[in-house]
Amino acid sequence: MYVLHNAWLISWLHRKLGNRHDAADIAQDTFTRVCAGARARAIEITDIQEPRAYLTTVARRLMFNHLERQSLEQAYLASLSLLPEESVLSVEDRSILLETLAELDSLLNDLPAKVRTAFLLSQLDGLPYEEISLRMQVSVRTVTRYMAQGFRQCLRVMLEA
Template sequence: MVDAAPPSQHSLPDLYREHRSWLEAWLRRRIGNAWDAADLSQDTFLRLLASAQPLAELREPRAYLLTVGKRLLSNFHTRRNLEKAYLEALAHLPEQSLPSPEQRWILLETLQALDELLDGLKPAVRRAFLWSQLEGLGYCEIAERLGVSERTVKRYMAQAYEHCLLAQL
């Protein structure tokens, strides 16, 4: 794939003008929604603007934009799946227990932040941490649920705490 401008001539306005519609069309084919594709396209260019990658060094801007766009698309799908699961859980609550729209938004944003924070943990480590923190289960109960030893649960919890601490740096 050959890009129109040599690497030394890239500027954000030029990249945007030359590649936005292409990226947006690619995203639209994967999402099936022009509005969300446009938002993700804009977010991709915002990431490019905020990145440490010097624009002049981009040899293949489309490949770079596609990589960033794929990551944002993955985050988009994760967020939608989380939102869907949250709304399904709310549907099982009695009407008098339902949170207000504002509380729902805050809870959903918190869930998404927690999901991002725990991203990268092995599923068993993630489950152990969530059961401990959200359900208040002890290590023995978690070990039973996971079918592992209590010592393994302690190791999982240490991994999860370390992951959270490093994510805050």
Template sequence: MPATLAAFPNDFSFPSMPDRPPTRSVETLYGDHHGWLLGWLRRKLGHAGDAADLAQDTFVRVLGRPGDVEEVREPRAWLTTIAHGLVVDHVRRRTLERACMEAIAALPEPQAPSPETQLLLVEALVRIDTMLDGLPPKARSAFLLSRLDGLGYAEIAQRLNVSLSSVEKYMATAIRHCLALR
């Protein structure tokens, strides 16, 4: 028989997760530090809307690790570490979008894609960037040099100052990573 909402207590703790830490510590962390984090992000990004989005994303990450909250000795340093990673991702994606739009704008008028196609291109680039997020830096660089710059493995090895077999391993890692995310 399917569960109904009446089967769950009002505090939204689920019976199937008895060892889940109380959400009170997350609530306290949010109440005590959300305003500060929002200000920190606003100063970093210079845009209130983006700051609000990333503050929310930071606390979504915190909710994904509720057991960690009670062990944190320096909550602002911990929140800053999480938020900094999100800021780096955000800036990288914005830079990628801007570069794509500038490249499209530089095309002669008859070759310029429609606004719909431009949006699809930007979305595809952001998805690719997200797919590559989890790769080690050298595997990511090797993959981008191969796929975007069209370099062969020997040229990539020279650029990255690694052996040819290392490039082969990096490429295998990158391709497996991308296939796993499909």
């Protein structure tokens, strides 16, 4: 499958991203995920009926994750540029913080978007549940359920580590 479709997938991703290096990285991640998924379900990769459609679906999800991480990094760097010079982090500290943000993003990646948003508004912005409910236009009870889901996800990942 790799030999037959890798060049095509990189080309498809390159058109979407405009960056050949990111396209190659995401294509590699796509094939890794496809192989791992096939092993987990005990199927042969050659049994996949529409390999390009399947690869496109997996690659699209990985591409969105990549773009979300990129957006998160850009927002962080933009907020850093607003800080006074004496409070700007060193390059090493900035790298550690970006890595931590990427890990947090990965940790919360399996959550539905609304749950992830509520969790981040609470944990990163420090907003109370009432404020989150107003911003998201949901009830406080719903925010509480979203938070419980977020904490369960964190606990699950901690227990797996």
